[in-house]
Structures are given as structure tokens and as C-alpha cells.
Amino acid sequence: MPDMSLTKNPMPEQDPQVRVTNFDEVALGYTDEMAVAEAGRCLNCRHPLCVIGCPVSVRIPSFIQKIVEGDLDASYEILTSTNSLPAVCGRVCPQEKQCESQCIRGKKGESVAIGRLERYVADRHNAKKAKEAVPVPASNGHRVAVIGSGPSGLTCAGDLRKMGYDVTVFEAFHKSGGVLVYGIPQFRLPKEIVQTEIDNLIAMGVEIVNNAVIGKSETIDELFEDGFEAVYIASGAGLPQFLHIPGENLLGVYSANEILTRTNLMKAYRDDYDTPLKRLHNVAIIGGGNVAMDAARVAKRLGDGHVYITYRRGMEELPARKEEVEHAAAEGIEFQLLNNPVSIVGDENGRVVGLELIRQELGEPDEKGRRSPVPVEGSNWVLPCDAVIIAIGTSPNPLIRSTTPNLNVTRKGAIETDETGRTSREGVFCGGDAATGAATVILATGAGKIGAISIDDYIRSKT
Amino acid sequence: MAYRVVTKKFLNDARSICLFEFEAPLIARHAKAGQFVIFRLDEQGERVPVSVAGYDREKGTVSVMVQAAGRTTKMLHTVEQGDVISDIVGPLGRATEMEGLKKVCVVGGGVGCAIAYPIAKEMHEKGIEVTFIGGFRSADIVILKEELAEASDKLVICTDDGTYGRKGFTTDALRAEIEENIAESRPQFDRVIAIGPDIMMKFLAEVTRPYGISTIISLDPIMVDGTGMCGGCRVIVGGETKFACVDGPDFDAHQVDFDSLIKRAAFYKEEQDEAAAHICLMTGGKRVNA
Numbered sequence: 001m002p003d004m005s006l007t008k009n010p011m012p013e014q015d016p017q018v019r020v021t022n023f024d025e026v027a028l029g030y031t032d033e034m035a036v037a038e039a040g041r042c043l044n045c046r047h048p049l050c051v052i053g054c055p056v057s058v059r060i061p062s063f064i065q066k067i068v069e070g071d072l073d074a075s076y077e078i079l080t081s082t083n084s085l086p087a088v089c090g091r092v093c094p095q096e097k098q099c100e101s102q103c104i105r106g107k108k109g110e111s112v113a114i115g116r117l118e119r120y121v122a123d124r125h126n127a128k129k130a131k132e133a134v135p136v137p138a139s140n141g142h143r144v145a146v147i148g149s150g151p152s153g154l155t156c157a158g159d160l161r162k163m164g165y166d167v168t169v170f171e172a173f174h175k176s177g178g179v180l181v182y183g184i185p186q187f188r189l190p191k192e193i194v195q196t197e198i199d200n201l202i203a204m205g206v207e208i209v210n211n212a213v214i215g216k217s218e219t220i221d222e223l224f225e226d227g228f229e230a231v232y233i234a235s236g237a238g239l240p241q242f243l244h245i246p247g248e249n250l251l252g253v254y255s256a257n258e259i260l261t262r263t264n265l266m267k268a269y270r271d272d273y274d275t276p277l278k279r280l281h282n283v284a285i286i287g288g289g290n291v292a293m294d295a296a297r298v299a300k301r302l303g304d305g306h307v308y309i310t311y312r313r314g315m316e317e318l319p320a321r322k323e324e325v326e327h328a329a330a331e332g333i334e335f336q337l338l339n340n341p342v343s344i345v346g347d348e349n350g351r352v353v354g355l356e357l358i359r360q361e362l363g364e365p366d367e368k369g370r371r372s373p374v375p376v377e378g379s380n381w382v383l384p385c386d387a388v389i390i391a392i393g394t395s396p397n398p399l400i401r402s403t404t405p406n407l408n409v410t411r412k413g414a415i416e417t418d419e420t421g422r423t424s425r426e427g428v429f430c431g432g433d434a435a436t437g438a439a440t441v442i443l444a445t446g447a448g449k450i451g452a453i454s455i456d457d458y459i460r461s462k463t
Numbered sequence: 464m465a466y467r468v469v470t471k472k473f474l475n476d477a478r479s480i481c482l483f484e485f486e487a488p489l490i491a492r493h494a495k496a497g498q499f500v501i502f503r504l505d506e507q508g509e510r511v512p513v514s515v516a517g518y519d520r521e522k523g524t525v526s527v528m529v530q531a532a533g534r535t536t537k538m539l540h541t542v543e544q545g546d547v548i549s550d551i552v553g554p555l556g557r558a559t560e561m562e563g564l565k566k567v568c569v570v571g572g573g574v575g576c577a578i579a580y581p582i583a584k585e586m587h588e589k590g591i592e593v594t595f596i597g598g599f600r601s602a603d604i605v606i607l608k609e610e611l612a613e614a615s616d617k618l619v620i621c622t623d624d625g626t627y628g629r630k631g632f633t634t635d636a637l638r639a640e641i642e643e644n645i646a647e648s649r650p651q652f653d654r655v656i657a658i659g660p661d662i663m664m665k666f667l668a669e670v671t672r673p674y675g676i677s678t679i680i681s682l683d684p685i686m687v688d689g690t691g692m693c694g695g696c697r698v699i700v701g702g703e704t705k706f707a708c709v710d711g712p713d714f715d716a717h718q719v720d721f722d723s724l725i726k727r728a729a730f731y732k733e734e735q736d737e738a739a740a741h742i743c744l745m746t747g748g749k750r751v752n753a
Binding site for chain 2: 276
């Protein structure tokens, strides 16, 4: 009989008062007892809706049943048959909008904590596997280049290597992992987890070349000249968008990317690292997505004043994962919702002293059902702050499209692909944020899997 | 990854500017004058952009000339021939445009001469007539005397204190050259390329503006990644926000908002001074890892 309790087994967490003073992971993970208890809440539906809610169709009830049976190896096997990065996705997927939103248990009470269970299985596996040697698949003699070592690139590289391809991953940064390393903070996704995935790939025989900016250090055409038979572009969406409002170039205005890269990749929060970061006091974030929450929580940890999320819609409309919003609120982040930025106010030295906002009301729902905010005339006010972080989204980097002839792109700068990841250039495939614009880790890994299959088909068809 | 120093050579008596030639085949294959690289000394190091001073496609090496100014550059100066640093990435930014030019004046201020040198050299090799004006504070920091002479049709070196070459600033020397072209009815420069401290470039832009001479400057703002991701290197050009790392580093001097540029460049000054003041006196800046 399933456990019919209406609520999820709570996730053990660092106390909010303590965690705002450190960068250690906030959510501590289920114990074996908690995991088995939570797994017991799954009804193991014959037609599981959760699977439909998952962008890569993870066989959720099956992996959960294996937890109940105590067979974690089998559980991990099921997870990774469709998702290469379960330890990452268990932590960063917006489950409440995907699998968990469909769970029957959620009709009355809370859904099964699918994300937490996914993380549990992956963490237990990684802890055990660290001691085992990774098998190296034999080479089939065909070379594939992967551009970018984020979730999509890592997944594609791993799958191709398992099929026997000789895979080289080109990464622009000195450290591999892409957005998992430069974007998502340590307290939400410990870098050791990403490093484990990368170490596994290297042990499997994937070659990673760091400090290689494709489009600058080498072009895609040169990769073909060098003997690669196919290229998978997984360069992400790393270009920060700005608002183009007055005051955006004042001192103390940052893109979220800058704050996050300085902190996460360059470890500016640690005294033993050289990269500087200005001491933060009162900080206003513009935006309401996961990146905005990450930036706010980094600012809280590094600063000594108020940290505000300013967003033009309401609490219900915040695009961030629910857990991130809850964590941010518990850490003392203040939400200034229904406020749209008008300008950034500076002093005579060009330094930020405030953010001018205009209050908004929610109007009629649009065709997608989202109620659009309408400014309330004359309601402008200034939120005092000495730093403004802009987190309104990112778009694909133009370095590759501008140096690769005949590569079609969309109006928004994303690389055009069909559903198999094929681009307009023969032998060139693309997936993840580079093709879709900024999206989620799970979609990127899913695209990496599809890309690997398509590249395999392509190379087979040629030989 | 590791990048080995093939050659290390101090370029002036004051030993304030040093040439480093690194083994970096991927960069050497593509580098062009006007582009830059980003280096990182070690795991704890910061990413520091520095212009490409030269490259050898056959040897697979790239050279940079670095002035010991802050903590990281002072630490770089302690790296010896044969040592390795952990990272160099590049070439980044756009190469300097030379298409269609016939006669140019390249102006370098201090270590800016190191950046200006490969540009002058490449132009000179392409058959463009090059006048080079190099400005330094005093004789002991003058660099690349012979190289600059070789890379130009006319070389003018000036020092603020008159201890070497012409006494005075590059602005005066540039104005004199422009006026001389007019007086002697010789063709005027069709471009001035100025590289040096922001304040020098600001004044050089004002020298050429009344003459309507197209003027390009190379910027070196604060940046992290160098590929368009952080937006830290924002610069206002003709009223529009540009990223120096991907849209530059070269920009039209007559369109750049220098006041904002100069303020942004000084944003981390306190942190930089603090960091530079904490270089270990025993090791001279070599990091001692536990």
C-alpha cells in the first residue's frame, strides 16, 4: 500500500540564518529512510502523467519503484537511459512546472517529490561509483567535435563516446561545465558534482580542450579541415540582455552574468582567489527568473544590506523555480513585485544611488493566459540602492554564427535546426540554448541525446 | 592545461615592461594585430586581458608585453623562462582594420606602444606609410626603439621630461606632424591610430577632430570573459552601448564617451590598490601554495 500522507517528506536544509553566511549547498539531500518513505508515496500509475510532464520522458515511476525495492543501481540505470545528468537535474529542474505538476498525488495534497528522489539516486550512485573504474568504449575511428561543455555538450559527448566516437569538446573557459559552473551558484549546485560528470567523461576517453573559443581560436570550417566529420554546437545562450534605460552604464550596474561569473567561476567570494568584487550593500535585482534569484542570493551572501527582487508582474508570475523563490524569501530577499524599472539614478560621481520604478497593475490575461502588467501613471518612486543587477535574460552568443558561412539563424540569433538537431550546414548539428534561446538544463541534455543519435545516423550514412 | 614561457625579456632599463612569448599554437594560428588574449596565472588567478604583441605561426607562439601595474601583472613578472602559467585564451576581439589605408600615424603612450607596435609593423609590411609617435614619461621606460624604427617610415619618440627624444606630450607631436603635412603640402594621414592611457587618447581625439582625420583607439576596459558574456566592458560609442571585447577593442575615437570610460576603468581602483599592496614581500609575488 502506498503511503497516503498528503505532504512531501521535507528536504533537510541549512538554516537560513546560517546559510546566508556561506556558499555551501542549501538543500542537504534525503537520507535513505526519507527517500524510501517518499518513494512509498508514488502510486506507480499504469499511465503515468509525470512522464508526460518530463521534457525527456524519464521513466519516473520505474526509477522510484527501484528505490522502494532498494535497487539503486537499477534505479540509476533507468534514470540515465534518458537523462545523462540526474544529479544536476534533480537539483535545478523546475519540477513543479514539469513532472510534479502532473502527479496524481498533487490533486489532493502535494505531489511526490520526484526531483528530490532523482537527486538522491544520483548522489548515492556518484558516492559509490567514485571508487570504480569507468569502462572506456573502443574507438570506431570517427571524430566528432562538440562546442561547449555545458549540459548539452557534455551529454552529447558522453553518448557519442559510448557509441565509439572519438570526441573532442572545445570549451571557451578555463574550466569545463558551462552554465553549470559559471552561472549556477555553489549553494544550489556544488561544483564538485559537475566535476564528477566531467571526470567521468574524461575517464571514458572524451578529450576536453579548454581556452578554445570556437569562432575565434578556430572556426567550424577549420574543425572539418582538421578531420572532424561532424560538429555539435552547444555554445549556449551567454549574452546578457540589457534594458536600454537611462543610467545603465553607471558604476554599480552589473549584468547577472558578471556577478555570477566573478563569484562562481572566478570564486571572488573566497579570500584566496584574486578576482575582485565590489563590496555589495543595498542591491536591486531586475528580473524574476532563476538567474535573478541566484544573483539575489549571491548578493545577500556577499553583502551587508537589503537585497530586492524587482519584477514587473506578481508573485504568481515569477518565472523562477518555486523552491528558489522560497529559499530566497527565507534568506531575507525582499520582493518588490509589480514594479517596472524606469531608470537607474546616479550621483555626481556616476555611482548608483537608486532604481526608479513605476508601479504596475495586472491587466487582462493575454492569449497565453498571462496577465500583462500595465503601468500606473504617476506612481514612479525610487528604491535606494548602490548596486543594480540586471537579470532579464540572455541570448545566444554571435561568435559562431558570425564566423560560419551558410549557417541559418533565427531572428533572435538562435541557430536554426530541425527536430533532429540538423542545421543548414551539412555535418553541423546544434542543440540546447544555442538553438532554443535560454531554456532549462533538462531540455539541453535532451537535445544533446538527440544530437548524438543524429550525428551517429549522419556519419553511418556517409560510410 | 599549461602554457610555457619560451622567451622572457625586459624591454626597458626600468624593467617595468616585459615581453613574454608563450607556447600557444591555437592562438598563434589565428592572431592578428589589434586582437587580445586573456591570461590566468594559476588556479587562484584572475583573468587579465592583454593585447597580442606578436605571433609566430610556425613556432606556434604568441607574445605579449606587459607592464607591472597591479597585483597580477607584478606576479606575472616573476614568471621565468621555462615556467608555465595555467591559461591563455584567444585571440579575442576584432583585428585592426587596415583596408584601403595609404598613410597613417600610429601613436602609442607608454606600454600602449607595445600594443601599437604589431599594428604599425603589419601596416608597414603591407606598404602603408607609417609615422610612429611614441610617448613615455622618461628615458628609462622607453621600449622597442629599434623595432619601432623598423616598423615605421618615420619615428618620433617623446618623453615628458625630455630625457629622451623630443620633450613633450604625444598630443603636441601629433599636431606638429599634421601641421607639417599641411605646410609641406604632403598628403594628410588618412587615419590616426592611438593606443595608450584613456586620458591620452581623449586628448589625441581632440587633436585630430578639427582636422577631420579618422581616428581609431584601442580600448582596454575591465572585463571577465572576453567573449561578450559579462558586459563589464560596456563602452558608449556614438550614444550606443558596445562591448569592447567583441565589438572592439578598436573604436572611433570621435564617438567614444571618454568620461564614462574613464570612470568605469577606475571602478575597482580601491580593490586593485589593496590587492597590489598585499603582494608577498618575501616571494616578490610568487604564490606559495600550501
